[in-house]
Amino acid sequence: MNRIISLLLIFSLLLFSSCKNGVKDNENKSPENMDSKVALVILGTIQDGGSPHIACDEDCCADLFENPDKNRRVASVGVVDFENNKKYLFDATPDMTEQMKMLKNFADPASSETPDGIFLTHAHIGHYTGLMYLGKEAMSSDNVPVYAMPLMKKFLENNGPWDMLVENENIKITELHNERGVKLTENIEVIPFYVPHRDEYSETVGYKISGPDKKVLFIPDIDKWDKWDKDIKEEIGKVDYAIVDGTFYSGEELDTRDISEIPHPFIIESMEKFEELPQNEREKVMFIHFNHTNPVINRDSPEAKEVMKQGFRLAEINDVLEL
Numbered sequence: 001m002n003r004i005i006s007l008l009l010i011f012s013l014l015l016f017s018s019c020k021n022g023v024k025d026n027e028n029k030s031p032e033n034m035d036s037k038v039a040l041v042i043l044g045t046i047q048d049g050g051s052p053h054i055a056c057d058e059d060c061c062a063d064l065f066e067n068p069d070k071n072r073r074v075a076s077v078g079v080v081d082f083e084n085n086k087k088y089l090f091d092a093t094p095d096m097t098e099q100m101k102m103l104k105n106f107a108d109p110a111s112s113e114t115p116d117g118i119f120l121t122h123a124h125i126g127h128y129t130g131l132m133y134l135g136k137e138a139m140s141s142d143n144v145p146v147y148a149m150p151l152m153k154k155f156l157e158n159n160g161p162w163d164m165l166v167e168n169e170n171i172k173i174t175e176l177h178n179e180r181g182v183k184l185t186e187n188i189e190v191i192p193f194y195v196p197h198r199d200e201y202s203e204t205v206g207y208k209i210s211g212p213d214k215k216v217l218f219i220p221d222i223d224k225w226d227k228w229d230k231d232i233k234e235e236i237g238k239v240d241y242a243i244v245d246g247t248f249y250s251g252e253e254l255d256t257r258d259i260s261e262i263p264h265p266f267i268i269e270s271m272e273k274f275e276e277l278p279q280n281e282r283e284k285v286m287f288i289h290f291n292h293t294n295p296v297i298n299r300d301s302p303e304a305k306e307v308m309k310q311g312f313r314l315a316e317i318n319d320v321l322e323l
Contacts, residue, residue: 036213036322037081038079038081038188038212038323039080039082039321039323040078040080040209040211040216040241041078041102041319042320043095043103044074044075044095044099045073045289045297045316045317046075046291046297047075047126047247047290048074048094048125049126049292052068060297070098073093073099074094075093075126075288075289076089077090078090078107079188080103080107081184081187082107082108084187085108086185086188088118088119088188089103089119090118090119090207091128091130092118092131093130096130096131096133099130103115114139114141115144116145117184118144118145118147119147119148119176119190119192119207120148120149120152121205121207121220121221122197122199122202123202128152131146131171134165136164136168139170140168141170141171142170143170143172144172147174148202149177149178150175151199155201156173157173178192178194179192180192187211187212188210188323190207190210191207191210192205192207193205193207195221195222195223196222196223196228197223198223204222206218206222209323210323211322211323212323214241215238215239215240216242216243216321217235217238219242219245220244221264222244223264224263225269225273227263232273233273233276236277239284240284241286242284243286243315244286244288245288246270246287246314246315247289247290247294248266249266249295250266253293267307271307271312279311282311283311283313286319287307287313299314
């Protein structure tokens with residue numbers, strides 16, 4: 001009897017270690033054991049301000065100042081074409097130093113440090129300020145390709161210190177256009193599309209990223225789904241994965257700020273909107289861009305368990321999606 005109990009315990013531990021959040025643990029997944037020529041890797045999951053958050057003295061941050069969690073990096077993804085040895089970064093975050101290294105090591109540790117392209121979504125601090133590390137004070141890079149929409153391009157070219165990156169040829173900006181695809185390699189196409197958001201300095205876009213076999217929707221920042229001129233449920237049906245804004249779980253997190261000023265779709269609102277989707281469609285949805293107050297960051301929280309119970313996914317650093 002003791003032998004049977006021991007075997008069952010070992011089996012349970014193995015099962016737990018191979019899965020988390022109801023999906024396969026891809027942390028050690030490498031090109032050698034993947035079937036696809038292209039893969040997307042999650043490089044960060046946290047909202048612009050990071051976690052711990054500046055000046056935060058709440059329980060969600062208290063221990064993190066003395067005991068930082070290296071996996072709490074600002075939301076970003078990388079896309080790699082293994083066949084052509086090309087790698088692309090989506091959003092230049094304040095954590096770009098570590099994220100560039102992560103992407104290089106995932107693609108090919110012997111490859112160059114810099115991505116073959118950086119795609120920007122908009123001009124909020126968590127999505128473009130990592131470009132500063134390409135400047136003279138840090139890497140002093142040489143014409144790193146940066147892809148940006150017209151207003152985002154104009155903002156970088158006409159405002160310091162970003163204009164120095166252009167003047168010193170640390171970056172070379174390629175202008176993108178709404179719904180117009182960019183063919184990066186024979187295996188990767190990227191299509192930007194407008195989404196509603198606070199556009200103080202630039203427009204805001206999401207991206208549809210297509211590999212040889214699968215497509216992913218990447219929308220880290222958006223206002224309420226009903227403000228968009230597209231139906232998010234229809235857009236989910238057109239892709240294989242949908243990595244979408246999960247900044248806040250609910251309005252209960254925001255007891256010190258006017259909620260109308262930060263109108264992201266709450267995860268509870270998104271789940272309600274998606275409740276009629278069949279299970280195979282729900283499994284496509286992966287929430288990302290978690291505010292430091294969001295309880296789903298703790299995967300043992302009731303809120304995180306509820307998201308997974310309803311068949312949705314929570315992005316985790318190093319998760320890999322084959323495209």
